Amino acid sequence: MNKRKILVIDDEPDILKAIACRLEATNEFIVGRATDGYDAAFMTMEDDYDCLFIDIMMPGFNGLEVCRKLKSHPHTAAVPIVIMSAACDEETVTEAIKVGASDYLRKPFLLNVLVDKARKWSGYSARRKAMGSSDADLLPPRAGSEMNLPRLGNNSRAKIRERLTRRLFLGRAELITRRLGEVVNVGADQPLDIDLLACDIMTAAELFMLANSAFIGARSEVSGFSEAINRLGTDSVGEKISRLAGQQLKVREITQGYILNYFWGHSLSTACIAETLGRYTNYSNSEELFTAGLFHDVGKLFFATYYPEIYVHVANTESPQHMDITERERDVFGIDHREVGNLILKTWRLPEAVQKACLHHNQEEAFEGTRVRAMLRIISVANEISNVVISEKGPSHSVRKSVDGLRDVRDQMALPIGTIMESVTRRIARVATILQLPSPIKRTTSDILDIVC
Numbered sequence: 001m002n003k004r005k006i007l008v009i010d011d012e013p014d015i016l017k018a019i020a021c022r023l024e025a026t027n028e029f030i031v032g033r034a035t036d037g038y039d040a041a042f043m044t045m046e047d048d049y050d051c052l053f054i055d056i057m058m059p060g061f062n063g064l065e066v067c068r069k070l071k072s073h074p075h076t077a078a079v080p081i082v083i084m085s086a087a088c089d090e091e092t093v094t095e096a097i098k099v100g101a102s103d104y105l106r107k108p109f110l111l112n113v114l115v116d117k118a119r120k121w122s123g124y125s126a127r128r129k130a131m132g133s134s135d136a137d138l139l140p141p142r143a144g145s146e147m148n149l150p151r152l153g154n155n156s157r158a159k160i161r162e163r164l165t166r167r168l169f170l171g172r173a174e175l176i177t178r179r180l181g182e183v184v185n186v187g188a189d190q191p192l193d194i195d196l197l198a199c200d201i202m203t204a205a206e207l208f209m210l211a212n213s214a215f216i217g218a219r220s221e222v223s224g225f226s227e228a229i230n231r232l233g234t235d236s237v238g239e240k241i242s243r244l245a246g247q248q249l250k251v252r253e254i255t256q257g258y259i260l261n262y263f264w265g266h267s268l269s270t271a272c273i274a275e276t277l278g279r280y281t282n283y284s285n286s287e288e289l290f291t292a293g294l295f296h297d298v299g300k301l302f303f304a305t306y307y308p309e310i311y312v313h314v315a316n317t318e319s320p321q322h323m324d325i326t327e328r329e330r331d332v333f334g335i336d337h338r339e340v341g342n343l344i345l346k347t348w349r350l351p352e353a354v355q356k357a358c359l360h361h362n363q364e365e366a367f368e369g370t371r372v373r374a375m376l377r378i379i380s381v382a383n384e385i386s387n388v389v390i391s392e393k394g395p396s397h398s399v400r401k402s403v404d405g406l407r408d409v410r411d412q413m414a415l416p417i418g419t420i421m422e423s424v425t426r427r428i429a430r431v432a433t434i435l436q437l438p439s440p441i442k443r444t445t446s447d448i449l450d451i452v453c
Contacts, residue, residue, distance in 0.1 A: 299337030
């Protein structure tokens with residue numbers, strides 16, 4: 001077995017020796033030792049390490065400065081860094097997050113915990129190195145396939161999984177990210193408009209991941225935008241959003257078939273509809289429903305971002321074998337959007353109930369009698385109504401499902417369905433305005449009511 005390389009940086013010789021000896025005793029690691037930031041900087045340039053453990057309090061560069069410099073250099077930017085410190089105050093932890101640390105180890109710690117973290121993060125790095133192949137390997141269509149679409153070769157299929165495990169999923173639609181900077185100026189006495197964060201699904205997901213991470217040490221899962229911001233503090237959230245506001249990421253225009261704007265329109269409409277239905281059916285956490293609605297098809301966003309030209313055809317090609325979208329995805333990519341979504345949502349550490357609602361919104365019968373079942377029912381209905389709201393096509397399977405779903409939840413509603421649908425369309429239009437996107441609504445409220453009621 002190839003041993004993984006780990007560099008430990010600590011200015012206290014006894015601690016440095018104890019850590020190095022414990023890691024070497026596993027016979028799994030080659031351990032380098034450095035006593036200050038200067039040595040660490042030189043050693044990381046001379047060798048390829050799979051993981052770094054850095055103490056914060058050191059002479060010269062302190063641990064946070066070392067981390068910041070390593071993350072800004074292309075040779076070391078992807079190397080996982082575990083910060084070690086006796087300090088665990090919010091300011092220190094927040095700063096560690098800002099400079100790019102992957103994990104936080106509070107001193108004193110059990111050496112077995114150290115070994116577990118070394119295995120975890122060095123394994124992550126080793127997988128990244130092993131999958132450094134090109135995306136550009138396309139295989140011809142499978143013999144006997146009538147779809148006439150190329151299939152991704154093994155290297156590209158591995159790359160998909162690598163991107164997911166490395167958390168490199170940074171795709172965004174053409175949104176005006178500077179609007180997110182408004183969050184920075186939200187005072188403690190002002191309610192935060194969750195729509196501002198909903199503009200950028202990746203930002204929102206990263207906030208959830210951090211709020212539920214070991215950095216914060218949450219005792220209960222964070223499932224709502226406002227709660228995540230309260231947990232993290234507006235300063236750290238504002239800093240993150242300010243960075244994003246400076247990035248003008250352009251997604252290639254797709255002029256036919258499946259376009260990213262359609263994805264965003266559908267996801268945001270589903271979120272708004274789910275939240276509104278939850279509010280009027282007295283569901284206990286309507287913000288949780290908004291989150292699940294926003295992320296319910298996130299696996300499709302991954303394909304549309306990284307493989308747009310291919311996914312246009314995958315999403316729109318009618319298969320002679322009547323393959324559904326997931327079967328077509330597996331045929332081309334070797335993985336479907338539900339599997340991709342599962343990997344992404346687990347990486348983001350969303351609460352389990354939200355994950356299940358996202359991943360199983362078409363399979364609510366499997367969760368009969370559980371709290372998740374009620375959530376799935378609402379997300380499923382919202383998904384189908386959204387398909388009607390943003391589509392100019394005639395009645396379809398989505399229409400029939402939305403009608404059946406509304407009948408199921410109508411008895412629980414506190415207001416007439418017409419009033420609720422008017423509220424839904426106003427909410428969707430408001431979100432689209434905030435995002436500076438064209439309104440996804442393609443039907444009038446009366447048309448929608450004629451179809452779904």
